[in-house]
Amino acid sequence: MINPHNVLKVLSNLISDKLFRYSPSSINPDEEHVASNFYKCLESILESTSHIFETENTLDHDDELDDENIEDPLPLTSTDEHLDPIKDTVCEPIDEYNLQNHFSLDYMKRVVDYYDEINPIRGKRKRKWRTAKHRFQRVPNPQCIARFRKYIEAGGAKQHKVDNVDIYVYDQFEHARHNFLSVHDIDLRRRGLKKARELNLNDFEASEGWLWSFKYRHGICTRKITKLVMKKVVESQEEIYQSAKNFVLETNKIIEGYTPNQVLNTDQIGVELEVHGGRTLTHSGEKSTWGSVRSLWAATHAYTIQPITTMDGCVLNPLYMCLKEVSGRIGDNVKKNLFHAKNIVLTCSKSGKLTLSLVTYWVNQCLIPNLQSRTLLLVDSLPHQVHPEVYKGLKHFEYRVIPPKTTPIIQPLDV
Template sequence: MNPANIIYCLSKLFDADLNSSKREISQSELKISKSVAEIINTLVSSDQFNYEDEITLDLINELPDYYDEINVIETNDDGNDADDEWDDKENLKEHYIPNTYSIEFMKEVVDFADAKDSSGKRRRSWKTVKHRYRSLPDQNYISRFRKYLSQQGTKRQKTQNIDQIVYKKFLNAREQFLPMHDIDIQRWALQAAKEMNLDEFQASHFWLATFKNRHGICSRKITNIVTKREISNFDDIKKSEEEFLEKFRQLSRKYSSKEILNTDQVGIEKELHSTRTLSFQGEKKTLGRVSSKNATTHSYTIQPTISLDGRVIGPMFLCLQETNGRMGDIVKRHLFEPKNVVITCSSSGKLTNSLVRYWRDKVLVPSIGKKTLLLSDSWTGQNDNSIYQDLKSVGKAVHRIQIPPKTTSDIQPLDKYFNRQIKNLAKKLYNRVALDQLDINLHERNNIIKLVSLIHNQISAPIF
């Protein structure tokens, strides 16, 4: 490689005549020539070259409505930039430079900049716009805002809008307690994308999983069902709940914690069975065994009573299901009768008005002092006030206050935690007998009584 040839080629590229008369050479030119000479010498003496390519990302204005001059936004005919009469303090909208701009802000800026006078000319100059919106770096942002609004935002912005729209629909559906599934979420998302002309959006399974994770959404079993009428009455239900709690606070001041009681009826299937089990993955049908299908559809009723100080009051009241609502003499002779269970029966296995009085005499009265504040639900069988007024003759004063309908799951102590413990304990006992294949039919009469007695014994322990 000949350095002279390189210099000759450079002269041709720069269209310079090397044979022309000598000119005065500056220090800068001399310095640059030395640097170029070093580079040429390095290239001539080297047998290997490393080529490095550096790529940078620059912002280039390619918008059709690009402003070339400061005053491209036309002023009034009189050329006065201060053509709008406003006070600086009232109209200085921006004192900071945000990283992003909201849709509302963009619309406001564009509307302000594009305002026209009666002759159809723009009223405001860039200087006027800049004076009002100090956060705008330059006038090109007005064009960017205009294009952004015409396209209804960027792809990212549209995706975020879809998320907000779908989540709003989800909240509205849950507020009305309407069931929905994954396909409904995806359908809403596709509808929103279509309205925004975002054709490439597919509402994929990945998007769905991300959406559900972001908003804490999962599939849940419906534990209670309500009607549309009940939903519309929620405000009234909430009001009655608050009124009851206020009434209770006032009355409870007159009683000690051991004198405030809550009682409730609990229906239990004659044979409880688990609805879940460990099994193999991919199993198409998971079966569960019971001793009697008939026993899983019939039930008996127990009625526990607890006090505010955390004690179980009196024996457990048990109502069995018997044909014609009575037990025969042979049944009575062989009946297991523990001390902690008061046994009765009905044709349905549920309590009646007369059985409430029987509970009062056999369970409540022997277990309370001279005065008691009793909380119970709105079941019609116990709404007769005379049931407790009759106790004055035996020196007992029971003041019953009724928990409003549709509120027991929120404010009744037994419904909040205690009844669930009873059912869970009974289910564990049923499952243990089935798993160990013990020769015991827990749905038989005496075994039901023994089971209830055992449960009462356990929940009366201090640990509960």
């Protein structure tokens, strides 16, 4: 994944180190045009799944070397024997391997299109080989243009077709994972073979070696699925993001009427009594992987805390804490040895989670003492927390419910 900010930082450092002779000045239209082209190039790279850099060295513009006034005695044709002969051109021998690995299909098309462009007035080819060579200096001799035409007609050289297979398979993989679909090695190989047949790449076998290289290039590995979601959830992702966006826009308008210390957010947070990891490094081929904890009960049970924060980043006192007690109440023996903190309101339930009555208790003990002359509270959509009776009687108070499934995106205490 390319971070454009890092690219900009590196570019800035290179300019400072290599082009230090240039001093800062006002920006002119030409510089704005160059910067715009840089941005479009970077944006194209970020939006693509793969990219190839090609270098061309030239000091001319396309139109400066058009040979419109020079008669071209050779007719426009795609055969080698009719290409413009240049006596002082050194015809460097190139083979199939060189063409495939030094010229992309897009580059070949640009060379051929440039060389074959027709003068609309004369009806003949606009440029001679000398001009094309000056524009595309990587092309060693005129025979390459005829070879380029053959590759273009065939859909590219073998390496180009293999690259197209790679791009297609990766796009299919990205689409599947975007929809949380399971993907296996056999799926990648089937997609590769399907695309290869479409490109008439009949000797492509999607071998184990190709599969390993493909996964290595794109950083793909086998991972344990840690969460399952229904197809309905996947299909509603766009609705969830749109709901979050609308809520933020509407709430921002309302927040303008409040000061930062008048805007509050609260969230119920479950905490495991003993935190443990779900994965570990161990020996390959191990049939059963075990992990050790002090207490199985503590590793599967949690208590709940509910903090309140303000828009300007302050955590308000007291903190609400709900323990889990089998009886639903704290025993007398526990009370005797329990540490009493002034900034904690302690309660309990059978599940360790908050009920309607416990949420009401939180309002009385924690929220009301922190109310301002005006207060806006942002809460998630837990049923007991959004019940109107809970906030009944509070003056100069307003609360907004964060839409379901959007809290990981926009709730301050979650992001």
